[in-house]
Amino acid sequence: MQPQEEKQLEASVDAIISRVADLKSSLAAFILKLENEFERMNWPSVLDNFALVSGQLNTLNKLLRNEKTPLLRNQVIIPLLLSPDRDDELMKLTEGRVPVFSHEVVPDHLRTKPDPEVEEQEKQLSTEAARLAPDVAQKHIQSLNKMCSNLLDKLNNTREERESESGASRQNKQTFNPADTNALLAAIGFGKGLSKPIRPTPQGGPVSSGQPVPGASLQGGPNIAQVSIQSGSNQQGMQGQVPPQQGQPGKMPSTIKTNIKSASMHPYQR
Amino acid sequence: MEAPPVTVLPVIGGTINMMEYILQGSVLDQSLESLLHRLRGLCDNMEPETFVDHELVFLLKAQQGSPFILRARRSVDKPGLPWHLRYLGQPEIGDKNRSALVRNCVDIATSDGLTEFLIEMGFRMDHEFVVKGHVFRKGIMKIVVSKIFRILLPGNIDNVEPLSLSYLVELNVVAPPGQDAVSDDMKSFSEQLKPLVHLEKIDPKRLHQV
Numbered sequence: 208m209q210p211q212e213e214k215q216l217e218a219s220v221d222a223i224i225s226r227v228a229d230l231k232s233s234l235a236a237f238i239l240k241l242e243n244e245f246e247r248m249n250w251p252s253v254l255d256n257f258a259l260v261s262g263q264l265n266t267l268n269k270l271l272r273n274e275k276t277p278l279l280r281n282q283v284i285i286p287l288l289l290s291p292d293r294d295d296e297l298m299k300l301t302e303g304r305v306p307v308f309s310h311e312v313v314p315d316h317l318r319t320k321p322d323p324e325v326e327e328q329e330k331q332l333s334t335e336a337a338r339l340a341p342d343v344a345q346k347h348i349q350s351l352n353k354m355c356s357n358l359l360d361k362l363n364n365t366r367e368e369r370e371s372e373s374g375a376s377r378q379n380k381q382t383f384n385p386a387d388t389n390a391l392l393a394a395i396g397f398g399k400g401l402s403k404p405i406r407p408t409p410q411g412g413p414v415s416s417g418q419p420v421p422g423a424s425l426q427g428g429p430n431i432a433q434v435s436i437q438s439g440s441n442q443q444g445m446q447g448q449v450p451p452q453q454g455q456p457g458k459m460p461s462t463i464k465t466n467i468k469s470a471s472m473h474p475y476q477r
Numbered sequence: 478m479e480a481p482p483v484t485v486l487p488v489i490g491g492t493i494n495m496m497e498y499i500l501q502g503s504v505l506d507q508s509l510e511s512l513l514h515r516l517r518g519l520c521d522n523m524e525p526e527t528f529v530d531h532e533l534v535f536l537l538k539a540q541q542g543s544p545f546i547l548r549a550r551r552s553v554d555k556p557g558l559p560w561h562l563r564y565l566g567q568p569e570i571g572d573k574n575r576s577a578l579v580r581n582c583v584d585i586a587t588s589d590g591l592t593e594f595l596i597e598m599g600f601r602m603d604h605e606f607v608v609k610g611h612v613f614r615k616g617i618m619k620i621v622v623s624k625i626f627r628i629l630l631p632g633n634i635d636n637v638e639p640l641s642l643s644y645l646v647e648l649n650v651v652a653p654p655g656q657d658a659v660s661d662d663m664k665s666f667s668e669q670l671k672p673l674v675h676l677e678k679i680d681p682k683r684l685h686q687v
Binding site: 383 | 501502503504505508511512532534603604605606608625627628640641642643645672673674675679681
């Protein structure tokens with residue numbers, strides 16, 4: 208055998224061994240799970256295990272189909288020496304499952320021919336397939352393809368419908384209102400929507416700074432305070448005119464500004 | 478009259494300027510129960526803590542620039558607790574990818590004479606409101622679900638009406654500056670509250686345009 212082919216063969220056999228070992232371990236884990244925890248198992252976790260096993264089988268198949276894999280079909284395994292003695296090397300290699308490389312073990316492990324019943328069935332199927340005319344066979348193939356695609360479409364459609372349905376039903380139960388968020392934050396941020404307090408007249412001169420600087424955030428706030436300092440006698444009137452009914456934030460400024468204009472004629476106004 | 482940004486301030490003496498990282502959202506009244514259940518499950522195990530606070534916001538008008546704002550809060554349901562005075566700076570404009578709003582924050586506990594003191598200093602009370610709600614904690618994160626009440630007659634705490642049909646939900650962390658990893662933790666926590674509440678960083682300047 209060419210050395211390159213030898214190397215390839217060895218590499219692919221190693222890869223196959225590792226994949227099969229993975230498969231074996233996941234199957235063993237699955238069986239353990241089923242035996243010990245079957246009361247607590249639920250369908251999705253069983254599906255997960257099946258998916259894992261199927262994935263591993265897939266990778267194994269891909270590996271076998273890989274173009275780098277030499278045709279294993281062309282290799283033949285011949286037992287060279289059979290002995291009824293225990294073989295420790297073999298024990299180690301097979302994890303204790305095959306203690307003896309003897310006449311009973313070899314036919315089972317090195318078998319390549321399928322069982323007689325299986326062979327019979329296969330022969331039947333192949334004669335039947337040969338009997339079919341090629342165009343009939345083609346028609347069969349086409350109908351099979353069509354049925355498969357129909358089924359796939361149906362499955363995909365129901366999945367999409369289900370997702371849109373659940374999305375729609377969730378939309379109906381709105382659990383928060385973004386407008387409310389903004390209103391609340393405006394209220395605690397700069398007092399929008401909260402009734403502005405009327406400060407009682409202080410004893411000394413004007414306490415707050417001179418010019419009312421109307422920042423956008425203080426819509427009419429400072430103006431009220433200014434006016435209340437200077438128009439002490441009008442205080443009662445002001446209180447009545449500041450309506451506490453601010454149902455919507457933002458309605459406040461208009462009502463208050465008009466009040467200010469009427470009340471702000473005071474000799475001491477700065 | 479804003480405090481200069483943290484990067485400019487030297488660290489003098491023992492005070493370190495803390496930053497508050499905050500994410501805000503709201504939840505409608507009818508969904509409050511499910512939110513509280515979820516928070517009780519997600520957050521640290523402790524007795525559910527409710528609070529009723531009365532907050533007064535004081536302004537100091539400057540000749541130019543925006544006014545200086547201080548917030549004084551006192552507990553209504555737990556008398557005997559000190560007043561809490563808080564300064565919150567402008568949100569730091571930094572990394573757009575940072576998921577939380579970051580602003581400078583200074584918190585002080587004070588005695589009962591706070592309002593008189595502030596008025597003597599020249600502050601003027603701009604507005605006040607009552608906050609009632611629940612507090613949850615998870616590690617260093619604090620989650621506050623509260624309802625804001627408008628005070629109808631100034632000075633009268635009992636006569637209040639709710640401001641809206643929603644509860645305000647705030648997730649905040651107070652930490653030394655520079656710890657941006659905190660905002661990633663906050664983001665992952667806020668993901669767990671979806672779709673009940675969407676916690677996001679809401680720029681206060683945007684609210685002015687509402």
